[in-house]
Amino acid sequence: xxxxxxxxxxxxxxxxxxxxxxxxxxxxxxxxxxxxxxxxxxxxxxxxxxxxxxxxxxxxxxxxxxxxxxxxxxxxxxxxxxxxxxxxxxxxxxxxxxxxxxxxxxxxxxxxxxxxxxxxxxxxxxxxxxxxxxxxxxxxxxxxxxxxxxxxxxxxxxxxxxxxxxxxxxxxxxxxxxxxxxxxxxxxxxxxxxxxxxxxxxxxxxxxxxxxxxxxxxxxxxxxxxxxxxxxxxxxxxxxxxxxxxxxxxxxxxxxxxxxxxxxxxxxxxxxxxxxxxxxxxxxxxxxxxxxxxxxxxxxxxxxxxxxxxxxxxxxxxxxxxxxxxxxxxxxxxxxxxxxxxxxxxxxxxxxxxxxxxxxxxxxxxxxxxxxxxxxxxxxxxxxxxxxxxxxxxxxxxxxxxxxxxxxxxxxxxxxxxxxxxxxxxxxxxxxxxxxxxxxxxxxxxxxxxxxxxxxxxxxxxxxxxxxxxxxxxxxxxxxxxxxxxxxxxxxxxxxxxxxxxxxxxxxxxxxxxxxxxxxxxxxxxxxxxxxxxxxx
Numbered sequence: 001x002x003x004x005x006x007x008x009x010x011x012x013x014x015x016x017x018x019x020x021x022x023x024x025x026x027x028x029x030x031x032x033x034x035x036x037x038x039x040x041x042x043x044x045x046x047x048x049x050x051x052x053x054x055x056x057x058x059x060x061x062x063x064x065x066x067x068x069x070x071x072x073x074x075x076x077x078x079x080x081x082x083x084x085x086x087x088x089x090x091x092x093x094x095x096x097x098x099x100x101x102x103x104x105x106x107x108x109x110x111x112x113x114x115x116x117x118x119x120x121x122x123x124x125x126x127x128x129x130x131x132x133x134x135x136x137x138x139x140x141x142x143x144x145x146x147x148x149x150x151x152x153x154x155x156x157x158x159x160x161x162x163x164x165x166x167x168x169x170x171x172x173x174x175x176x177x178x179x180x181x182x183x184x185x186x187x188x189x190x191x192x193x194x195x196x197x198x199x200x201x202x203x204x205x206x207x208x209x210x211x212x213x214x215x216x217x218x219x220x221x222x223x224x225x226x227x228x229x230x231x232x233x234x235x236x237x238x239x240x241x242x243x244x245x246x247x248x249x250x251x252x253x254x255x256x257x258x259x260x261x262x263x264x265x266x267x268x269x270x271x272x273x274x275x276x277x278x279x280x281x282x283x284x285x286x287x288x289x290x291x292x293x294x295x296x297x298x299x300x301x302x303x304x305x306x307x308x309x310x311x312x313x314x315x316x317x318x319x320x321x322x323x324x325x326x327x328x329x330x331x332x333x334x335x336x337x338x339x340x341x342x343x344x345x346x347x348x349x350x351x352x353x354x355x356x357x358x359x360x361x362x363x364x365x366x367x368x369x370x371x372x373x374x375x376x377x378x379x380x381x382x383x384x385x386x387x388x389x390x391x392x393x394x395x396x397x398x399x400x401x402x403x404x405x406x407x408x409x410x411x412x413x414x415x416x417x418x419x420x421x422x423x424x425x426x427x428x429x430x431x432x433x434x435x436x437x438x439x440x441x442x443x444x445x446x447x448x449x450x451x452x453x454x455x456x457x458x459x460x461x462x463x464x465x466x467x468x469x470x471x472x473x474x475x476x477x478x479x480x481x482x483x484x485x486x487x488x489x490x491x492x493x494x495x496x497x498x499x500x501x502x503x504x505x506x507x508x509x510x511x512x513x514x515x516x517x518x519x520x521x522x523x524x525x526x527x528x529x530x531x532x533x534x535x536x537x
Contacts, residue, residue, distance in 0.1 A: 035094065035097075036094060039090055039093055039094045039097075040090045040091070040094070042089065042090070043086045043087075043089040043090025043091075043093075044086065044090070046085075046086070046089050047082055047083075047085065047086040047089075050082060050085065050268060050272075051078065051082055053272060054077070054078065054082075054268060054271055054272060055078075057271055057272055057274065058074065058271065060276055061274055061276050062276045062277055062278045062342065062343070062344075063337075063342050063343060064277050064303075064343060064344070065274060065276065065277075067303075070151070070152075070155040071155065071158055071159075072151060072152070072153075072154040072155020072156065072157065072158040072159065073151040073152070073154070073155050074271070075154055075155075075158060076147075076150055076151040076154040076155075077151070077264075077267055077268055077271060080147070080150055080154075080264070081147065081264035081265075081267050081268055082264070082268070084257075084260045084261050084263075084264035085261050085264050085265055085268065087257055087260075087261065088257050088258060088260070088261030088262075088264075088265075089261075091257070092254055092257045092258060092261065095250050095253070095254055096254060098247065098250075099247040099250060099251060099254070102243055102244065102247045103244065103247060105243075106240045106241070106243045106244050107122070107244075109236075109240045110237055110240045110241065113233050113236060113237045113240075114220070114223075114229060114233065114237060117216060117219060117220050117223070117229075117237060120212075120215045120216060120219050121212045121213075121215065121216050121241055122212065123212065123215065124208040124209075124211045124212050124215075125208065125212070127208060128204065128205055128208045128248070131201065131204055132201070132251075132255060135197055135200065135201055135255070136255060136258075136259060138197060139194060139197050139198075139255065139256060139259040140259045140262060140263060142190055142193045142194045142197065143194060143256075143259050143260045143262075143263045144263045144266075145190045146187060146190035146191055146194060147260075147263050147264060147267060149183065149186045149187040149190055150187055152183055153180065153183040153184055153187055156176075156179060156180055156183055157180065160176050160180070162425075162426070194256070197256075198253075198256050201255060201256075205248045205249055205251055206245070206248065206249050208248065209244060209245045209248045209249070210245075212241065212244075213238070213241060213242075213245075216237065216238060216241055217238070220234050220237060220238070221234070277343075277344045278341055278342075278343070278344050278362070280361060280362055281358055281359045281360065281361070283359065284359060284360065284361045285355050285359045285360060286361070286364070287353060287355065287360060287364060289449070290352065290353055290364075290368040290449040290450065291318045291353055291449065292316075292317075292318040292319065292353075292449045292450050292478075292479060292480030293315075293316065293317055293318050293351075293352065293353050293354065293480075294314075294315075294316040294339060294350075294351070294352055294450070294480065295314070295315045295316070295350070295351040295352075295354075296312045296313055296314045296315075296349065296350055297313060297348060297349055297350070297351065298311050298312070298313055298349065299311070299312040299313070299338070299345065299349040299350055300312070300346075300349070301331075301334060301338060301343070301345060303343075307503060308331045308334050308503050309331045309334060309335060309338075309503045309504075310502075310503040310504050311504065312335065312503075312504070312505060313505075314498065314505065314508075316480060316482075316496070317480075318478060318480055319476075319477075319478045319479065319480060320480055320481075320495045320496060321476065321481045321483070321493060321494045321495050321496075322480075322481065322482045322483070322494060322495065322496045322497070322498065323482075323483050323484075323485065323490070323491030323494035323496070323497040323498070324336070324482065324483065324484045324485075324497075324498055324500065325484075325485065325486070325488065325491060325497065325498075325499055325500070325521065325524065326499055326500035326501055326506075327501065330500040330501055330502060330503060331500055331503045332454075332484045332500055333373075333374060333454055333455075333484065335500070336371075336452045336454055336482055336484060338350060339352075339357075339369065339450070339452065339482070340365070340366055340369050340371055340452070341357060341358075341362060341365060341366070345357065345358070352365070367446075367448075368448055368449045368450060369448050369449070369450045369451075369452060370390070370443035370444065370446045370447075370448035370450070370451045370452065371443060371452045371454070372436075372439050372440050372442075372443045372452065372453045372454060372456040373439070373454050374454050374455050374458075376427070376435040376436045376438065376439035376456075377426065377427075377439075378423050378426060378427030378430070378435055378438060378439070379423075380422070380423070380424060380425050380426070381422070381423070382417075382419065382420050382421060382422055382423070383403075383408075383412060383415075383418075383419045383420075383421050383423060383438060384396065384399050384419035384420065386423060386427075386438055386442060387399045387402055387403060387419075387438060387441045387442050387445055388445065389442060390442045390443065390445045390446040391445055391446055391447075394445055396419065398445060399419065399441075399445065400419070402441040402442070402444045402445040403419075403437075403438075403441045405440075405441065405444050405471050405472065405475050406437040406438070406440040406441040406444060406468065407437060407464060407467055407468045407471065408434065408437040408438060408440075408441055411434055411437075423435075423438075433457075433460040433461075433464070436456055436457060436458070436460065437460070437468070439456065440453070440456055440468070444472075444475060448479065449479060449480065450479065450480045450481075450482070451476070451479050451480070451481045451482070452481075452482045452484075453481070453482070453483045453484065453485075454484045455484050455485055455486060456483075457469075457485070457487070457490060458485075458486070458487075462487075462489065462532075465487065465489070465490060466489070469490060469493070473493060487528070488511075488521075488524060488525050488528055489528075491511065492511050494510070494511070495510065496508060496509070496510065497509065497510065497511060497514055497521065499514070499519075499520050499521050501520060506519070506520055507519050507520055507521055
């Protein structure tokens, strides 16, 4: 009997096709793994680079910038905004590439089977594009508002934690909770509006895909019945069309990711594009060693509209001890901050060793100045690390010597771990006086040519203040020293005392000369003496 012959029989066995399917599946898995890891790792690396650039930019910015920005807002950009950008650059780009490849492949295969039916299948997609165009604007708007409200909420939380002592001391826990709840509610409302938009977009895209499928079933089914199209081609066509359903739904998620990433990137760019008002001079004048001569020539300065300092003219020669006194808000702190170029000053108004301060390299200038600010900031490190922060590579003997000059060594010896004692967040474990003396020791360790003490002993008692000042007097040597203080007792040993009033020098001279002048300084002196007499009663 002759064997049966099957026309069109394949030359390959079923095992061949089975192995081919397995091979394609393995290749598909390998491609997906490497594509995902490559793009996701790239997103992480870009996030890392942006975070590094963001931190470098923040460190390079000056005080005028931070006076206008909130800490919580900046922290929000480091966390939430960077995460959104990473998601966009990782999962977002990965899904965009996958979607493009799937669309091109599926449409190409559909056109090969039946170009006419392909046109019917993609008819709903222009409607989807119009909706995406309209909704994307609203998503961007609500996303930006949500990011700003999240930043405000983060700023409020950071401020509440930092001021926990004040909050508890004034029993304001409920008011802070209420304010936080209001901020959280606003953020929730914006987030829900974004969720509603996503809830509209994704189902609409899915319905457009379903509508396309219905059209194909009707038109393609009619063609199959009429014999224009084979059943096999119709099944293959619908299979390729089904491949477009999930990428179409994913487009809605990508749209949201794109808008959130765009908002976050714009917020990050606002920091990355920020420029410091104080920049390195175009033609710097190199100075090996600063002697400490300071000269103000008709200096005026303002933060906003109202001038803080007006027509200040003063010459301070090397080795002089200058005291600065005046009422609150008269410009004492601003005056000494300008010497370190912490705020921008116009050309020709401030000179150091005869050179315009704007022509001096910032690093050389600030290395020559030891600055103790009003608010003594300490890092969450040990006492020795906080003091040694002034000079890299300082030895423990040098740290201990500086602490001794600041009368901090006695307190440190009482701590269980001595100089290895952790001071906590912003020095919370230390008293106000101990924090101030740590800051003084840090400035002394720097061994500067110019020492600026901005009301550094306000948190210590009068007796301790006198002891510290006596020890510092031996340390001063030929250094130029500027002392801002509301206690006149701290200024008695100064060669020159200036009295600021409404941004101008109202009086200047030695302690005895100013008392003999019987002006503003003498009035402050009488007031403080009277207060001390009352306290002794």
